[in-house]
Amino acid sequence: MHAAPRRPEGRRDLLRRSLALLLAAAGATPRGRAQGGAPGVELTRLALQREGDALTVEFNARVTLSRAVEDALRRGVPVYFVAEATLYRSRWYWRDERIARVRRVWRVAFQPLTAAWRVALGGLGQSYGSLGEALAATSSASGWALASMADLDADAIHYLRFRYELDATRLPGPMQIGIEGRPGWVLRAERELPLD
Template sequence: MSSPVILHRRASRPASFWRLWLTWALACLLAASAMPVRADGVELSAMSTIRSDEGLELSFSTRFELPRAAEDALMKGVSLYFVAEVSVQRKRWYWRDARASKASRSWRLYWYALTRQYRVSSGGLTQSFNNLPEALASLRGVSGWRIAEARELDEDGSHYLEFSYRLDTSQLPKPMQIGLSIGQGWNLGVERNLGLNPDFSLRTAAASAPTP
């Protein structure tokens, strides 16, 4: 005669177990949400415009940290280029908006091994710095940058700015461009559209808006 088959029924979990498990899961979720998240990008910390007899001048400053991959490339002799671009747009109700002016400014950051200094070149001027923070501070913004001539501004029109500032990876050596990825932190940049008042001052204060 065959032996009887004994079926074992799994005991159900007590309600106290599930309450404990849910409490633990909720605690883990809250802890994860409280962890700081670092986004790669540039914070536009300040921006202002001033209208003069000569035209329109822009001043801005940014905050960012150089990613480790970019800093390593810099120490290996690779130059890094930062570019600021701005256009003054004039609104038109009857057609697409017109560009009144466009201006750009670039900075080249490199390590000069002979003197063990960082150098920043812009507009034909080169400055030397003993450390990287000082070098970065010199290219994070500009003051009194003329972005439009007086003749380009329509006194009766409505204007706004299209502004961008970025680490220009297109000027890196070609082999480096092939291996670039967003996860390495090379996507440093910020873009903003800001309205102008009738006196050509900024309509709203600039807030941070890093590019994704």
């Protein structure tokens, strides 16, 4: 009797295990992922500052992509990150009044012909050599004008509601099917900050 030929899945499985062992032995991590980091967004700094007659926002976030998001990026699918800052005035008799809202949308895309990562904000774009550099450019801002000091009531309590997230609604239509609620595609950080 002849031995049954090995199934292709068995060979692939063996190759995957061997590669995983080699990476573990070398202490390597996949490109673009933080070592030991779970996918997500961590706000490392959020501050409101008075600069002249304007109130500005400064933030820094640490973004760790899931394997699914990173794979989509490497296949040429653009991914969008959104930062939104909203200033409210507290009211005891009604819902809190929104004083100002600002929003920034960054588009991150991989360009295979040049092996560059392209980040666009509004009409401006910049190329980066690595995914880490591109993510760093999308996850921080300083001196971001939020409101005029004239819009603030000196006797009222004001607070900032800040949100930074991957916007899955801007993905191509076919990719949006079944993505909602999947852990790898939910990258979000929210925080409230009182105005002192």
